[in-house]
Amino acid sequence: MNEDIKKIIDCLKESLKEDPSSIVFGKLNDGIGEINEANFLKLGKYYDLLSSTNGARCGDIDLWGYSELEKNQYVLSDIQDEKESWLSIGQIxxxxxIINRFDGNVCEFIVDDGSMNCFGELDFFLKNYVFGSGYCKIIPNSEMDDWFLFLKKNGIISE
Incomplete structure (x- = not known):
């Protein structure tokens, strides 16, 4: 994960701690410690995010913590390949x-029709959609969304 995203996460963690009402719309946990090599390989690029924040609630985007991952893999039963390329990491x-463990691309899996809406590599997704103005593109009516307003208040989004 690039340094800019780590700085954004650290900044937002502090701001969330200062505002007790933020628990309703946002939470960035402390990162996880080291894990065994087999689990590290299974997590792929998602491990980078877990090391900065072990799970997060970012408005209408939830990112699973390490302990939640295993119980949320059932959504992949219809798309998982023999390499087990996919990892369910949260929900919008x-x-x-979901994230492709090998190339780091993040997609929203539309359960009703089995299609995918892809957002690019994990760092791009985080910077532009979770912590950026792209949040408005994937969350309806987000201009008045508490997470979006929180990002603006903290100078993460300038629009």
Whole structure:
């Protein structure tokens, strides 16, 4: 994960701690410690995020913590390949959010029709959609969303 995203996460963690009402719309946990090599390989690029924040609630985007990952893999039963390329890492408005463990691309899996809406590599997704103005593109009516307003208040989004 690039340093800019780590700085954003650290900044937002502090701001969330200062505002007790933020628990409703946002939470960035402390990062996890080291894990065994087999689990590290299974997590792929998602490990970088877990080391900065072990799970997060970012408005209508939820990112699973390490302990939640295993129980949320059931959503992949119809798309998982023999290499087990996919890892379910969260949800956007209750639609599964998945990452390709090998190339780091993040997609929203639309359960109803089995399609995918891809957002690019993990760092791009985080910077532009979770912590950026792209949040408005994937979350309806987000201009008044508490997470979006929180990002603006903290100078993460300038629009």
């Amino acid at each position: 408005l209750y639609e599964p959010l």
